[in-house]
Amino acid sequence: MTLFPLYLAICAVPAAAGILFKPGAWYRDLDKPAWTPPDKLFPVIWAILYVLMSLAAARVAMQPGSAFALGLWSLQIAISTLWSAVFFGLHRIRTGAVIIALLWIAVLAATLAFLARDGIAALMMVPYLAWGSFALALNISVMRRNPHAAAA
Numbered sequence: 001m002t003l004f005p006l007y008l009a010i011c012a013v014p015a016a017a018g019i020l021f022k023p024g025a026w027y028r029d030l031d032k033p034a035w036t037p038p039d040k041l042f043p044v045i046w047a048i049l050y051v052l053m054s055l056a057a058a059r060v061a062m063q064p065g066s067a068f069a070l071g072l073w074s075l076q077i078a079i080s081t082l083w084s085a086v087f088f089g090l091h092r093i094r095t096g097a098v099i100i101a102l103l104w105i106a107v108l109a110a111t112l113a114f115l116a117r118d119g120i121a122a123l124m125m126v127p128y129l130a131w132g133s134f135a136l137a138l139n140i141s142v143m144r145r146n147p148h149a150a151a152a
Contacts, residue, residue, distance in 0.1 A: 003061045007054035014080040015050060018042075021088035031145040036138060049128045056124035060117045069113035076106035093143045100139050104132045 023039060037045075057073050060066045079102055087096030107129050115122035 002058075004054055004058040007057040007061075008050065010057075010074075010077060011050040011054055014077055014084065015046065017081045017084040018046065021084045023088055026091055027088065030142055030149060033138070033141045033145070045131060049131060052124045053128055056114055056118075056121040059121040059124075060114050063117040066117055069110065069117055072106060072110035072113050076103060076110050079103040079106050087139070091149065093139070093146065093149055097136070097139045097143050100132070100136045104129070104136050107132050 053073070057070060060069050060073070079099060083096055083099045083103060086092045086099055107125065111122050111125040111129055114125055
């Protein structure tokens with residue numbers, strides 16, 4: 001697992017975007033469903049997900065022929081970074097929904113590619129896939145509840 005610190009450091013990029021583009025008053029004022037997690041829970045969830053996805057990538061990186069799988073892993077990191085900037089930074093709810101849908105596809109693709117290399121690594125990605133499903137549903141719900149904000 002000597003590569004784990006490298007992949008965890010890579011996860012610092014979307015984590016930094018999450019720190020830079022905080023929810024703030026704009027997000028607090030939106031109409032959100034009752035099943036929206038409290039803001040304090042998001043950093044905890046993301047810390048766990050970053051550790052799991054970094055461990056998964058480190059395991060896959062030790063397998064021969066892992067470049068494609070790791071490329072998909074890198075793609076989902078880039079898309080995740082973009083979502084925070086678009087949704088929280090630019091307040092683009094509709095565009096955020098498109099980006100998070102693409103993120104979900106990228107996470108699914110990375111998970112399937114990991115499965116071909118290392119079943120444990122793929123299992124480590126499943127919580128991220130589940131969280132992505134939840135986050136997509138939440139983004140869409142917020143978009144539907146706030147048509148005036150989503151139109152921008």
